[in-house]
Amino acid sequence: MPSNVEIKAKVSDLTHIGEKAATLSQSEGTIILQHDTFFNCSNGRLKLRDFMDGSGQLIFYERPDTDGPKLSRYSISPTSDPQSLQTVLSDALGVKGEVWKERRLFMIGQTRVHLDTVRGLGHYMELEVVMRPEQTVEEGQRVAEELMEKLGVSPESLVTGAYVDLILDGHEET
Template identity: 50%
Template sequence: MPKNVEIKASVPDLPRLLKLAQDLSLKDATVLVQKDIFYKCHNGRLKLRSVKSVEKNHSELIFYERPDQSGPKLSQFHIFPVENADAMDLILGSSIGRRGVVAKTRHLFMVGQTRVHVDQVEGIGDFMELEVMLDKSQTPEDGAVIAQDLMEKLCISPSNLITKAYVDLLAEKQQQ
């Protein structure tokens, strides 16, 4: 199962973060419009992601396991291409039930082996995710060091770290 080390934080100054990420990446962002449909499952998280970009549109089924904790955390995942997202949603929604839908615009920057996501999430605001893709020789601790370094370079304060997935934040907001 592929692994990465993740950090997720709220973003108080979106234009500043976009500029810092672009400066570190040395490239413009790839802009992705994503819709994630989360399903009820007993362990981990399961989502059907539809992605629209200038380059292509595609869908994928993603299963991942990641603890809800602040700071760097190990995530293990599987990604499967999906030909017919509507049919897959019908099957999964009918059989195990939908948990929620997250719609976002994502600015994706690559900084070394790290995917820097700057997300504008409908209904809850602006966020940043770091995904340090680990190779087979790297430990989660190695990934945490890389993530912490990037966090500092992107001026992400530890007070802005969040523990929950976007779908959890949306569910909490809807209950208020």
């Protein structure tokens, strides 16, 4: 199962981090609209990501709900009919919650940098260090921590859990 080391942080100024990410990635990033539907699942998380262009991905992942860099294992299956799949999974499993976001994606080395504006929550940044088979979790954590520093993200701004958890827990945009 593929894996990555992830961090998520609440940020107040996406523009400033976006400028740093653009410089480090030598790109302006890619804007992606996403609607994620999370389904009831006995272990890990199961979500359907609708890119709102007729394509999507069914994603299962497991990761601890702790702040700081953490290992996430995942499986992804593409779909060309996310709306129909959402209906079937909703009927079969029930919906746990939904997340609507606009994401700006940058690639910096082996790391996906996401600058997210999440409906009802505000602005966040995620790092996903895509692990190579020969890398240890500690190496992935080091890559994440170094990139956090380069982007000016403080350890105090780190959050735990998924966006859906924050929404379900009643966190609101600040």
